[in-house]
Amino acid sequence: MPVTDITSRQNPRLKQTMRLHERKGRAATGQFIVEGRLELARALEAGLACDECWQCPEYAGYDAALSGQLAGAATETFRVPRAVFEKLSGREGSDGLAAVFHAPAANLESLTLGPTPLIVVLEGVEKPGNLGAIIRSAEIAGAGAVIVSGGADLYNPHVIRNSRGLVFTFPVLAMEPADALAWLRGHDIQLYATTPAATLPHWSADLAAPCALLMGSEADGLSEFWLKQADACIQIPLQGHGDSLNVSVSAAVVLFEAVRQRQAGRSPAP
Numbered sequence: 001m002p003v004t005d006i007t008s009r010q011n012p013r014l015k016q017t018m019r020l021h022e023r024k025g026r027a028a029t030g031q032f033i034v035e036g037r038l039e040l041a042r043a044l045e046a047g048l049a050c051d052e053c054w055q056c057p058e059y060a061g062y063d064a065a066l067s068g069q070l071a072g073a074a075t076e077t078f079r080v081p082r083a084v085f086e087k088l089s090g091r092e093g094s095d096g097l098a099a100v101f102h103a104p105a106a107n108l109e110s111l112t113l114g115p116t117p118l119i120v121v122l123e124g125v126e127k128p129g130n131l132g133a134i135i136r137s138a139e140i141a142g143a144g145a146v147i148v149s150g151g152a153d154l155y156n157p158h159v160i161r162n163s164r165g166l167v168f169t170f171p172v173l174a175m176e177p178a179d180a181l182a183w184l185r186g187h188d189i190q191l192y193a194t195t196p197a198a199t200l201p202h203w204s205a206d207l208a209a210p211c212a213l214l215m216g217s218e219a220d221g222l223s224e225f226w227l228k229q230a231d232a233c234i235q236i237p238l239q240g241h242g243d244s245l246n247v248s249v250s251a252a253v254v255l256f257e258a259v260r261q262r263q264a265g266r267s268p269a270p
Contacts, residue, residue: 032155042165052100053077056085059096119212124150132162133248141255145171193230207258
């Protein structure tokens, strides 16, 4: 595939690609931009369609082998000087590689579940860094999927970076609450809503059974829709003067209590 050299910071194609740093640009095209060696490698591992590869060999951390893989997968490849790449790049400490991928179609029907599924359902988690961190924790904890609702922007650069690219290789699905509920009920998955109003400590819930952890935003919590549908409400008991945990921290705490219970092979603590 031939390489096109772009030397101007005012190049129209560069400006077009830069629009993918904004949510409306991603929504309009169905594309998103990825930087970082690990994130790029995981996008390739996931088999995502690569539309553009942007190369700048002037960077000290430039990975020629990865650059070749991206160029081989991309429909178009552009080589630019550092001054141009700095305008394109959305992160500090860049290594001179970026690529544009097409957002994959995802659906619950293609999801393969084990005998005791562990699912995370997120509602209204607006901060992309939190969403990325939760995806990372869910994958490491052995969960089956993360389902998001409330207008989540799955391919925001902060989601990609904070998930360490796992948003590409781990099942993450955006869908309406009613559709998610129907699917969860159809698979006999118990619903545990996390809320400060609950009296049941999270360690007393049976998280070794097939279950979904329902988590809302720090500002608003879960909506009445999920609170009414939950089989039980749980809370993380807090000490000290803080009145809440970051939602990504809360998700990790409950996820790894589920891991503990499943590895111990015994009933939850009283």
